[in-house]
Amino acid sequence: xxxxxxxxxxxxxxxxxxxxxxxxxxxxxxxxxxxxxxxxxxxxxxxxxxxxxxxxxxxxxxxxxxxxxxxxxxxxxxxxxxxxxxxxxxxxxxxxxxxxxxxxxxxxxxxxxx
Amino acid sequence: xxxxxxxxxxxxxxxxxxxxxxxxxxxxxxxxxxxxxxxxxxxxxxxxxxxxxxxxxxxxxxxxxxxxxxxxxxxxxxxxxxxxxxxxxxxxxxxxxxxxxxxxxxxxxxxxxx
Numbered sequence: 001x002x003x004x005x006x007x008x009x010x011x012x013x014x015x016x017x018x019x020x021x022x023x024x025x026x027x028x029x030x031x032x033x034x035x036x037x038x039x040x041x042x043x044x045x046x047x048x049x050x051x052x053x054x055x056x057x058x059x060x061x062x063x064x065x066x067x068x069x070x071x072x073x074x075x076x077x078x079x080x081x082x083x084x085x086x087x088x089x090x091x092x093x094x095x096x097x098x099x100x101x102x103x104x105x106x107x108x109x110x111x112x113x114x
Numbered sequence: 115x116x117x118x119x120x121x122x123x124x125x126x127x128x129x130x131x132x133x134x135x136x137x138x139x140x141x142x143x144x145x146x147x148x149x150x151x152x153x154x155x156x157x158x159x160x161x162x163x164x165x166x167x168x169x170x171x172x173x174x175x176x177x178x179x180x181x182x183x184x185x186x187x188x189x190x191x192x193x194x195x196x197x198x199x200x201x202x203x204x205x206x207x208x209x210x211x212x213x214x215x216x217x218x219x220x221x222x223x224x225x226x227x228x
Contacts, residue, residue: 043118043220044157049216095159098213100210101172103211104192106154108155
C-alpha cells in the first residue's frame with residue numbers, strides 16, 4: 001500500500017526565510033503527488049500537484065515542489081515566508097490504480113515568526 | 115460559482131446514535147469523496163461515489179455508509195457512533211474518478227461524539 005511520510009510535525013521559520021517542508025512517499029509506480037494547505041477551521045486547498053510532467057512543479061502563493069524519483073521525495077519550498085503562510089500543510093499521494101483515492105501524510109504545522 | 119458545501123458545520127451526538135452529513139459538490143463535478151480527519155492527523159479516505167455508486171472504499175467499517183443522488187450531492191451516514199468517530203469529516207469533489215483530477219475540499223463537518 002502507498003504511504004506518505006512528512007518529516008517534522010512542526011516547522012518554525014522567520015518571516016522572509018526559506019520554507020522547506022519534507023515529504024517522502026512509497027510507490028512502486030510513478031504516482032500523482034499533491035500538496036494541500038489547511039488554515040484553521042477550513043478545508044484543504046490545493047497548492048500544487050505532480051502528474052508526471054515537469055519534475056519541478058510551481059503552485060500558488062509562490063510555493064513549488066520538486067519530484068525526485070531516486071529519493072522518492074516531493075519536498076515543498078518557498079523562497080521567502082510570509083506571516084500568512086502559517087498553516088497546516090499536507091502531502092498526499094494517489095493510491096495505485098489511479099482511482100482518485102488520496103493517501104495523506106500526518107501534516108506539518110508551519111509557524112512563521114515576525 | 116459556489117465551491118463544495120457541507121452541512122451541518124458542527125454536530126454533537128451521543129454514543130450509539132446515528133448521524134447523517136451532507137455534501138454538495140462544486141458545480142460541474144460528478145465525483146464525491148469523503149475523508150475523516152482526526153485531531154492532529156491527516157485526512158483518511160472513507161469512500162468515493164461516482165454515478166450514484168460507491169466506487170472505492172477505505173479501511174472503514176460498515177457502520178460508515180453513503181449515498182449519491184442524481185444531482186451528484188452526497189450523504190455520509192455513520193451508525194452506532196463511537197467516541198473514536200469524533201473528527202472533522204471532509205467532502206471533496208472532482209470532475210471524475212481519476213487521481214489526476216483535482217479534488218476540491220469543503221470546509222468540513224466537525225462531529226463530536228460524547
